[in-house]
Amino acid sequence: MSQKFTNTLTRRREEFVPLNPPRVGMYVCGPTVYGHSHLGHAKSYISFDVIVRWLRASGYDVNYVQNITDVGHLTDDADEGEDKIVVEARKRGLHPMAVVETFIRSYLEDMDALNILRADIMPRATGHIPEQIAMIQCLMARGHAYENNGSVYFSVGSFPDYGKLAGRKVEELEAGARVEVSEEKRHPADFALWKRAEPTHIMRWPSPWGDGFPGWHIECSAMSQKYLGDTLDIHGGGMENKFPHHECEIAQSECATGRQFVRFWLHNNMVTLNGQKMGKSLGNAISLKDVFHGRTDGVRDRNGALLLDRTYEPAVVRHFVLTSHYGAPLDFSAEALHGAESGSYKLRDALAAVADAAARAPTDRPARDVVRTALTEFDARATTAMHEDVNTAAAIASLFDLTRQTGEWLRAGDIGRADFAAALSTLHRWTADILGFAWRSEKASDNGRADAVIKILADLRLEARRDKNFALGDEIRKRLAAAGIELRDTPQGTTW
RNA sequence: GGCGGUGUACCCAAGUGGCCCAAGGGGACGGAUUGCAAAUCCGUUAUUCGCGGGUUCGAAUCCCGCCGCCGCCUCCA
Numbered sequence: 001m002s003q004k005f006t007n008t009l010t011r012r013r014e015e016f017v018p019l020n021p022p023r024v025g026m027y028v029c030g031p032t033v034y035g036h037s038h039l040g041h042a043k044s045y046i047s048f049d050v051i052v053r054w055l056r057a058s059g060y061d062v063n064y065v066q067n068i069t070d071v072g073h074l075t076d077d078a079d080e081g082e083d084k085i086v087v088e089a090r091k092r093g094l095h096p097m098a099v100v101e102t103f104i105r106s107y108l109e110d111m112d113a114l115n116i117l118r119a120d121i122m123p124r125a126t127g128h129i130p131e132q133i134a135m136i137q138c139l140m141a142r143g144h145a146y147e148n149n150g151s152v153y154f155s156v157g158s159f160p161d162y163g164k165l166a167g168r169k170v171e172e173l174e175a176g177a178r179v180e181v182s183e184e185k186r187h188p189a190d191f192a193l194w195k196r197a198e199p200t201h202i203m204r205w206p207s208p209w210g211d212g213f214p215g216w217h218i219e220c221s222a223m224s225q226k227y228l229g230d231t232l233d234i235h236g237g238g239m240e241n242k243f244p245h246h247e248c249e250i251a252q253s254e255c256a257t258g259r260q261f262v263r264f265w266l267h268n269n270m271v272t273l274n275g276q277k278m279g280k281s282l283g284n285a286i287s288l289k290d291v292f293h294g295r296t297d298g299v300r301d302r303n304g305a306l307l308l309d310r311t312y313e314p315a316v317v318r319h320f321v322l323t324s325h326y327g328a329p330l331d332f333s334a335e336a337l338h339g340a341e342s343g344s345y346k347l348r349d350a351l352a353a354v355a356d357a358a359a360r361a362p363t364d365r366p367a368r369d370v371v372r373t374a375l376t377e378f379d380a381r382a383t384t385a386m387h388e389d390v391n392t393a394a395a396i397a398s399l400f401d402l403t404r405q406t407g408e409w410l411r412a413g414d415i416g417r418a419d420f421a422a423a424l425s426t427l428h429r430w431t432a433d434i435l436g437f438a439w440r441s442e443k444a445s446d447n448g449r450a451d452a453v454i455k456i457l458a459d460l461r462l463e464a465r466r467d468k469n470f471a472l473g474d475e476i477r478k479r480l481a482a483a484g485i486e487l488r489d490t491p492q493g494t495t496w
Numbered sequence: 497g498g499c500g501g502u503g504u505a506c507c508c509a510a511g512u513g514g515c516c517c518a519a520g521g522g523g524a525c526g527g528a529u530u531g532c533a534a535a536u537c538c539g540u541u542a543u544u545c546g547c548g549g550g551u552u553c554g555a556a557u558c559c560c561g562c563c564g565c566c567g568c569c570u571c572c573a
Contacts, residue, residue, distance in 0.1 A: 008500090011500085013512090028573095029573075030573090031573070032571090032572080032573095037573085038573085039573095040572080040573050041573050042573085043573070044573035045573075047573095048573095073571075073572090074570090074571070081570080081571070084571075084572095163499095166499065166500075166568075166569080167498090167499050167500065168498080168499060168568095168569075169498090169499095216571090236573095237573070238572080238573035239500085239501080239567065239568080239573085240567065240568065240571095240572060240573075241568095241572080241573075242500080242567095242568070243499085243500090243568055243569065244568090244569080244570090268573070269501080269502095269566090269567085270566080270567065270573080271573085272566070272567095275565065275566070276566085277566070277567065277572085278573095279571090279572050279573090280571090280572060285572090319521095320508085323508070323509060323510090323520080323521065324508075324509060324510085325509090325510075327501090328501090328502080328509085328510095329501085329502075329566065329567085330508090330509095331508075333507080333508085335507060335508080335522085335523090336507070336508045336509095336522085337508095338522075338523095339507070339508060339521065339522035339523075340508080340521075340522080341522090342521075342522055342523090343508095343520085343521040343522065344521090346521080346535095347521095349535075349536095353536095385510090391510070391511090393509060393510050393511095393519090393520075393521095394510055394511080394519070394520080396510095396520070396521080397509090397510065397519050397520035397521080398519085398520080399520090400519095400520055400521070401519085401520075407536075407537080408537095410536095411536085411537080465531080468531080470531060470532070473531095473532090474531095474532065474533080477532095477533075477534095478533095481533095486533095486534070487533090487534085488533085488534050488535060489530085489533085489534075489535090
């Protein structure tokens with residue numbers, strides 16, 4: 001049994017062997033911070049988070065680097081539009097770096113809520129201008145880049161492999177080009193490594209070619225090399241970045257180092273909404289903050305149609321994302337998200353019941369073989385699923401099957417505490433450590449005062465029920481429910 | 497037009513040659529339990545995998561053709 005990944009470079013499912021085991025160098029394209037994160041970001045970063053968690057759980061020593069793009073990402077035709085961050089800064093009347101700070105915080109807040117582990121290193125493009133300039137100089141020295149009027153372009157003709165990732169040929173690119181070609185370029189497919197800054201341009205740095213700013217692609221090449229070396233074991237990112245972004249990264253890095261840039265290219269597929277890609281530029285992106293906290297007027301699409309009429313906690317979004325494969329598109333709908341919530345809570349409650357038994361079940365029962373066998377089988381099944389290109393959907397399915405069995409043990413009454421502790425440990429490893437589910441704690445932290453009040457009401461209801469005053473009992477439950485508090489009668493008493 | 501991907505039940509979705517008359521979740525329906533409710537439990541819900549051919553002893557899985565949808569070829573996780 002070994003780990004397999006679908007390598008976009010070869011379009012095959014291949015056995016994963018890192019260059020220097022147990023170390024794994026992994027780089028994932030981070031966000032361009034000019035707006036709040038949406039469900040598309042969630043799918044991408046949850047997917048790679050699970051890959052990192054799983055590789056670590058499998059004994060690999062993963063060095064995870066994810067960049068923050070805070071300059072150079074243009075709005076328009078390749079190399080001719082405006083910087084997205086500058087556009088947002090002008091809209092807000094702020095310095096671009098203030099915009100960057102705002103959205104980096106927003107991004108981290110959302111990712112933390114989703115229980116996504118922070119990357120070991122999160123380099124920012126603006127913090128690595130010298131490294132980018134150095135790489136550009138190296139490319140010029142090796143004859144892969146040329147300067148023209150203060151800008152520097154990569155010459156795709158100098159790299160025969162250009163197009164190998166996305167399956168394109170340079171000649172075809174020219175033919176299909178929709179964009180008016182800059183006259184500074186020698187070939188229409190050439191792309192900018194460094195752009196000359198016009199006098200009014202705010203984000204600018206001195207360079208051997210005059211004041212300017214780096215092109216979008218070069219940061220990933222320069223920063224990944226700095227922190228992970230010439231050859232990465234894994235490079236991840238969204239499908240839509242295969243071309244041109246990742247293709248350009250390969251060209252820059254391989255021409256600069258003369259070595260293979262990435263051994264395994266992993267691409268996650270898109271989140272769609274009504275079958276359409278969810279994207280900022282399409283105006284149909286649902287922000288994570290809207291999902292988690294809602295909006296007074298409901299979350300609506302451009303045409304005013306209601307997309308979400310209530311909020312969902314981050315663990316539910318995580319569950320939703322992980323019930324499909326990272327490489328498959330995921331179609332978003334309120335119905336699908338609602339279904340994910342029910343499933344997620346079923347898992348959460350089953351886990352809580354096992355935790356409870358692990359603390360209270362009798363200690364004088366012998367360990368049962370059925371338990372040990374069931375846990376071993378589950379573990380093997382889930383592991384196999386993860387080995388096959390990180391099949392989280394199948395792993396979750398086996399988790400549900402396991403909870404069906406723990407439910408039986410709970411009802412049987414003859415299973416001892418040690419067995420439940422073993423089950424809890426296995427469940428915890430898979431749900432919390434590997435899949436990263438962290439459900440919102442039921443009880444808000446107001447020093448337990450609300451809790452105490454609810455307990456009084458629950459006790460009064462119990463008294464009413466003892467007196468067969470069901471009308472009063474139901475009234476109490478009904479009004480608590482209206483306040484969002486649901487009483488449940490269980491064999492162990494009433495919970496909420 | 498080129499490149500990449502995808503099409504599995506009411507919804508989401510796994511499955512890449514036999515263990516598939518196809519996992520799991522949601523929903524619905526029937527039943528058990530419950531004063532009621534929730535939760536839980538049992539059962540039912542695709543002899544069939546976009547369509548048509550072919551290969552094979554055997555295909556959802558491979559090949560050919562067709563149709564639909566999505567992404568990329570400008571920016572987007």
